[in-house]
Amino acid sequence: MLTADELRRFCEFLYRRTGMLFGESKRYYVDRRIADRMSVTGARSFPAYFAYLQSNNEEIERLINVFTVNETYFYREEHQLRVLGRSLLPEIVQGRQPGDLVRIWSVPCSTGEEPYSIAIWLLENWALVDAYHIEIVGSDIDTRALLDAQAGEYGERALSRLPQEVVERYFEPSGDGRRTLIQDLRESVKFTPVNLVETASTATQGRFDIIFCRNVLIYFDDASRLLAAHNLYDSLQPGGFICLGHTESMSRxxxxxxxxxxxxxxxxxxxxGRG
Incomplete structure (x- = not known):
């Protein structure tokens, strides 16, 4: 168990790296994950592990991976997919020519359910899906989740909101009740690591017409939220749209x-012309 000072120093380190805010109220969550990483690395004390962590970028990546939350499923907050097809895309493509590029970003994308949901929804519901060059990018700070996303294998719970005919059309049985997304769809989404509170990290992705950024800003404090919001603003094309989780408000x-x-x-x- 970390001392109060060790907990404070570690949480400050994690906050600087990710914008995620932890503290005494989440001590058990932090202690358990630190203990796991100390066991894996062979560190005999927290000071030894912390020194190793600060000098090893690969361990920083592994640590961040165990602190991220990847709870999601296909067609989550389905109303936003309806907004995408019925309202946002028709407005975006006004004035564009057939074949023009339309970029959609899912960040954080976790294990891929959200960006793949976008791809499936458009194939199933947007009549103009083949008229434009739709590029979907999924990004996350958790590199382990990105590997799972690229593999595209999911269990029954992740698929439970999809109509059965959609499951049959786009997923192949892979054993033990799991299914793998067909290759064409897996290749239709590009996955990249991104840290929302690092401006250089978001800037490398270019600009998007539509961003889905759901249920992550609630884990940040006010300063990190504002920085992430500014990075997201700069990642949008003029007039571009951002969709947040139902408990989140960009206006605040x-x-x-x-x-x-x-x-x-x-x-x-x-x-x-603002800010």
């Missing part, structure tokens, strides 16, 4: 986004 974080209310839900649009 930054005034650089306009609230847009559509029949199927509320999203936020990059406003020009």
């Amino acid at each position: 974080i930054s005034d650089r986004f306009a609230v847009r209310r559509f029949e199927d839900g509320i999203v936020y649009q990059r406003s020009e």
Whole structure:
């Protein structure tokens, strides 16, 4: 068990690296994960492990992976997929020509259910899906989750919200009740590591027309939320849209986004000339 000072120093380190805020209220969660990493690395004390951690980028990556939350499933918050097809994409492609690029970013994408859901939803529900070059990018700070996303293998719980005919059409049985997404769809999504509170990290992805950034800002404090919001703003094309989780509000974080209310839900649009 970490001392109060060790807990504080570690949480400050993790916060600087990820924007995620932990403290005494989540001591058990932190202690357990630190103990696991100490056991794996052979560190005999927290000071020894902390010194090793600070000098080893691979261990930093492994540590971040065990602190991320990857609870998700296909067609989660399905109303936002309806917004995407019925409202956002029609507005985005106004004035564009057939074959033009439309970029959609899912960040954090966890183990791939969200960006693959976008791909499946568009194939099933958007009549113009083949008229434009749709590029879907999934990004996460958890490199282990990205490997799982690229593999595209899922259990019954992850697939439970999908209509059975959709499961049969896009997933192949892989044993033990699990299914693997067909290769064409796995190849339709590009996966990249990204840290939302590192400007250089988000800038490498270029600009997007639509961003899905759901249920991550709630883990940040106000300063990290604002930094992430500014990075997301800069990652949007002028007039681009961002979809947040149902408990999140960009209006409480930054005034650089306009609230847009559509029949199927509320999203936020990059406003020009602010901030």
